[in-house]
Amino acid sequence: MIHQLTKNCNNSKSIVIIGNGVAGITCARNIRKGCNAPITVISAETDHHFSRTALMYIYMGHMRYEDTKPYEDSFWKKSRINLLNRFVTHIDSAKKQISFSNGENLNYEILVLALGSKPNKFGWPGQDLKGVQGLYSYQDLQLIVENTKQVKHAVVVGGGLIGVEMAEMLKSRNISVTFLVREKNFWNIVLPAEEAKIIENHIHEHDVDLRLDTELKEIISDEKGRVKAIVTSKGDVINCEFVGLTVGVSPNIDFVKGSEINTDRGILVDEYFETNIKDIYAIGDCAQFINPINGRRPIEQVWYTGRMHGETLAHAIATCEKTVYNPGHWFNSAKFFDIEYQTYGDVPSKLPENLSSFYWEHARGQICLRIVFEKSSQKFVGLNVFGIRMRHVILDKWLTEGRTIEYVIENLSSANFDPEFFEKHEKEIRNTFNRNQFNITKGI
Amino acid sequence: MKNESISISNPDKGKLNSTEKFSVALIAIGLLILVLSSFNVKLNNNVYLPISLSSLLVGMVIFARQKYLNDLPGIKNNGVWFSSLSSRGIIGWTVGIILTSFYVIIYWFPSLLGLGENGNANTGLVALFDPLSLALNGKVASQWFVYGTLYTLCITGLGYKFILKYRHNRYQIIRTIVVIISQFFLAYLIPEIMEGLNSDQAYFAKDVKNMWPLNYYFFDSWHIDNMKNGGTMGMIYLVWGIVLFLFVTPIITYFVGKRWYCSFVCGCGGLAETAGDSFRHLSSKKVSAWKFERYSIHAILVFVFIMTGAVLYNYFTNTSTIFGLDTYTWLRQPYGFLIGAAFSGVIGVGFYPMLGSRVWCRFGCPLAAYMGIFQRFKSKFRITTNGGQCISCGNCSNSCEMGIDVRAYAQKGENIVRASCVGCGICSAVCPRGVLKLENADEENRINSNPISIGNNSIK
Numbered sequence A: 001m002i003h004q005l006t007k008n009c010n011n012s013k014s015i016v017i018i019g020n021g022v023a024g025i026t027c028a029r030n031i032r033k034g035c036n037a038p039i040t041v042i043s044a045e046t047d048h049h050f051s052r053t054a055l056m057y058i059y060m061g062h063m064r065y066e067d068t069k070p071y072e073d074s075f076w077k078k079s080r081i082n083l084l085n086r087f088v089t090h091i092d093s094a095k096k097q098i099s100f101s102n103g104e105n106l107n108y109e110i111l112v113l114a115l116g117s118k119p120n121k122f123g124w125p126g127q128d129l130k131g132v133q134g135l136y137s138y139q140d141l142q143l144i145v146e147n148t149k150q151v152k153h154a155v156v157v158g159g160g161l162i163g164v165e166m167a168e169m170l171k172s173r174n175i176s177v178t179f180l181v182r183e184k185n186f187w188n189i190v191l192p193a194e195e196a197k198i199i200e201n202h203i204h205e206h207d208v209d210l211r212l213d214t215e216l217k218e219i220i221s222d223e224k225g226r227v228k229a230i231v232t233s234k235g236d237v238i239n240c241e242f243v244g245l246t247v248g249v250s251p252n253i254d255f256v257k258g259s260e261i262n263t264d265r266g267i268l269v270d271e272y273f274e275t276n277i278k279d280i281y282a283i284g285d286c287a288q289f290i291n292p293i294n295g296r297r298p299i300e301q302v303w304y305t306g307r308m309h310g311e312t313l314a315h316a317i318a319t320c321e322k323t324v325y326n327p328g329h330w331f332n333s334a335k336f337f338d339i340e341y342q343t344y345g346d347v348p349s350k351l352p353e354n355l356s357s358f359y360w361e362h363a364r365g366q367i368c369l370r371i372v373f374e375k376s377s378q379k380f381v382g383l384n385v386f387g388i389r390m391r392h393v394i395l396d397k398w399l400t401e402g403r404t405i406e407y408v409i410e411n412l413s414s415a416n417f418d419p420e421f422f423e424k425h426e427k428e429i430r431n432t433f434n435r436n437q438f439n440i441t442k443g444i
Numbered sequence B: 001m002k003n004e005s006i007s008i009s010n011p012d013k014g015k016l017n018s019t020e021k022f023s024v025a026l027i028a029i030g031l032l033i034l035v036l037s038s039f040n041v042k043l044n045n046n047v048y049l050p051i052s053l054s055s056l057l058v059g060m061v062i063f064a065r066q067k068y069l070n071d072l073p074g075i076k077n078n079g080v081w082f083s084s085l086s087s088r089g090i091i092g093w094t095v096g097i098i099l100t101s102f103y104v105i106i107y108w109f110p111s112l113l114g115l116g117e118n119g120n121a122n123t124g125l126v127a128l129f130d131p132l133s134l135a136l137n138g139k140v141a142s143q144w145f146v147y148g149t150l151y152t153l154c155i156t157g158l159g160y161k162f163i164l165k166y167r168h169n170r171y172q173i174i175r176t177i178v179v180i181i182s183q184f185f186l187a188y189l190i191p192e193i194m195e196g197l198n199s200d201q202a203y204f205a206k207d208v209k210n211m212w213p214l215n216y217y218f219f220d221s222w223h224i225d226n227m228k229n230g231g232t233m234g235m236i237y238l239v240w241g242i243v244l245f246l247f248v249t250p251i252i253t254y255f256v257g258k259r260w261y262c263s264f265v266c267g268c269g270g271l272a273e274t275a276g277d278s279f280r281h282l283s284s285k286k287v288s289a290w291k292f293e294r295y296s297i298h299a300i301l302v303f304v305f306i307m308t309g310a311v312l313y314n315y316f317t318n319t320s321t322i323f324g325l326d327t328y329t330w331l332r333q334p335y336g337f338l339i340g341a342a343f344s345g346v347i348g349v350g351f352y353p354m355l356g357s358r359v360w361c362r363f364g365c366p367l368a369a370y371m372g373i374f375q376r377f378k379s380k381f382r383i384t385t386n387g388g389q390c391i392s393c394g395n396c397s398n399s400c401e402m403g404i405d406v407r408a409y410a411q412k413g414e415n416i417v418r419a420s421c422v423g424c425g426i427c428s429a430v431c432p433r434g435v436l437k438l439e440n441a442d443e444e445n446r447i448n449s450n451p452i453s454i455g456n457n458s459i460k
């Protein structure tokens, strides 16, 4: 796996990357490891790369903004990566030039678009009132700090990961929260019903008024243009001074739309991250694969994929060698208040005909494990886990080797990644599995 | 982008409920008695000492229970960068100044605390502790007895608080129980009682785990003589002290890393982990701090070796100089003053609220440096990074009291193998993505580096 850039093509073309998020920055850093080309990274958000995933921790007072920067400020100069705080308004691909909102221009030979996402808004009445916002950027963080001063009750709309994070943030400042989730089960596009139930209980435990199967209908203004209440799809009126809209994100590509670069929901790219225009690439949240890769989603909006996009494209640019994007097994993780979640491989929320799953839950109800496997061959295809940490390397290996579910259950201890002295559950899991084996083989 | 913009929205959260107020009042009473007696207000020591100590302990226990047991188990770092105490605010500075002054007085002006000099009876604060000292070792108290008692009290009370804070994490619970027991029995009770039993013999350090070079005077002539003249007990301490340093420490460090000492049994570490826990994030994570650390801690280690070499030379040759220089004036005294007192005590603890809780352990402790060399080059211990799961959030680095930029390794998928890591396990505890695991395993592949994250097969 060690990639030494032996075939250094000495790319000396000037490279401009728009976006200093994980995708753009990983790309810049990895190009620099392989060649000496001049690199400029542009962003209108912050001077330096910071970790978007840590926004909540700044709000909750665990860290300060400067603690969320993965590299010291001096790193960029040392790596000869030029940083520019500008807002890009236009790309002229004929002249190979981009324009900034201040009227300046900049020429490029290779352009990488790593523009990220922006929060969705679905045209609700009142969605632009004061005290109503999403959470994506550093500016959103500053805004939520402002917006939640003196707030007693808040409503969070949309049951995804950022929604739970926002509920946790607000609770940390002693603001009571009503949490509206359209689906009947929490995050049910990803979580099977049992897992969803655990999270729902845990959200309740944290004194959040979780309302499933409920949508936002309207946001009501006070006389000063600030939110004073919302109306739900069930007709309930809830008084609140803050509304968080966390109903997903979409590619942040407004200024690209209408240019020669082809877009759909995101910027359309092939498996090499090439757009339809030569020397222009797109990576990270804003890229949309024309042909989805390895059966994954056409738009991948997580941290890890942004990083992998950046690594892959950097390799291509630094070595002048076309490099096809070939992600391995899916993995992801999150934390819902106090419950840690990890997933490896495929775990569909609704199992198709050919798959079955084994599910174990701890009596305390905050720890669980689901292993999905193929009915016919018993092959292990993925797992979800709450409250137990698992080893990425081992699970990745098992998935690649096509191990059976029996093998996985037998060897589960070797995949345990919990801290030392933690309570072990493997034996109980194995016993439960053996008790149920009859049903499993029949695929019930 | 300064932090001031992010102030707490609902200040009433800071208000205390009535039980909390009661616990704070108890602590205040306990402290008040100490302060009054320092100012020589006449109290009945037999009555007021137990009142003071027990109200401090009970106050801390009630406060901790109120603070943590009303919440669900989980990471409790809300507002650490907002609170004045833990973010170098006015309260933080005040506490720092008080602590620092206390250390200065105890080291250099103990008479201010009432230590009876030249055979005079104790007065003031030291006298307050006479009854307890008499009960344990049959002698009146010294300023060090006062210090040791309060130190042990802090580790016990605030250790209990730490256990409640991390009650979802067994590593932290077990570690802290060991810390409390080590301090209470090995460092405090047993040495005091043995001192009493051996009272006809000269003094020597009786804390079985306080080894050279942390205990820098172990090989000083007077200490060796005292151990030699200390009967069987003294000889046991002499042999054990050498075996512990030469064999036991390298071997245990090989198997589990230096954490067995720094985060489980050491008194300095114990105070840092319990009383210092609120300040752990204040350590500097800068590369420049790391550079400074490598110079300072190894310079002190080298100095201790030279000093001890000279002292042993003196001992065996019955001299008091080396190369014409007086070892006391040129080596022992400056070390004792600058390192033993000023650095490990005044700065090491007094500056908790400014520089974080492990300043001494990180920049100064020669024992930590010694074990660190084994940990870095010959040990099974490492912090394993979980493949590609890191989201670069920074919680780990933020919480590392040793100022290790854990994230710099984790986000590259690299294991953390650092001389300075004391294995407190907090980075692993606070990581929201389950990325870090302290473990002892094969030396092979301990230090790995995968430039491309697991999960990406694009680049072979």
Ligand SMILES: Cc1cc2nc3c(=O)[nH]c(=O)nc-3n(C[C@H](O)[C@H](O)[C@H](O)COP(=O)(O)OP(=O)(O)OC[C@H]3O[C@@H](n4cnc5c(N)ncnc54)[C@H](O)[C@@H]3O)c2cc1C
Pocket: A018, A019, A020, A021, A022, A023, A024, A042, A043, A044, A045, A046, A052, A053, A054, A055, A056, A086, A087, A088, A089, A114, A115, A116, A117, A135, A136, A137, A162, A165, A252, A255, A283, A284, A285, A286, A300, A301, A302, A303, A304, A306, A333, A334, B391
């Ligand atoms: C609160 C929150 C929590 C998250 N938590 C997780 C998590 O736990 N795990 C996970 O996997 N993912 C998480 N994500 C998603 C993850 O952060 C994103 O997938 C990832 O950051 C996207 O990286 P990117 O580099 O593609 O884009 P971004 O990080 O969005 O970077 C794009 C940058 O480009 C700049 N830009 C865009 N247009 C212009 C322009 N015209 N001119 C100048 N600059 C421009 C933007 O301002 C931005 O700075 C979270 C997201 C949020 C908002």
Ligand code: SF4
Pocket: B389, B390, B391, B392, B393, B394, B395, B396, B397, B406, B407, B410, B411, B430, B431, B432, B433, B434, B435, B436
């Ligand atoms: S806390 Fe965990 S996820 Fe965050 S930077 Fe550290 S290792 Fe990575």
Ligand code: SF4
Pocket: B383, B396, B399, B400, B401, B402, B403, B404, B406, B416, B420, B421, B422, B423, B424, B425, B426, B427, B428, B438
């Ligand atoms: S790296 Fe982790 S375990 Fe080691 S000292 Fe720092 S926080 Fe503690």
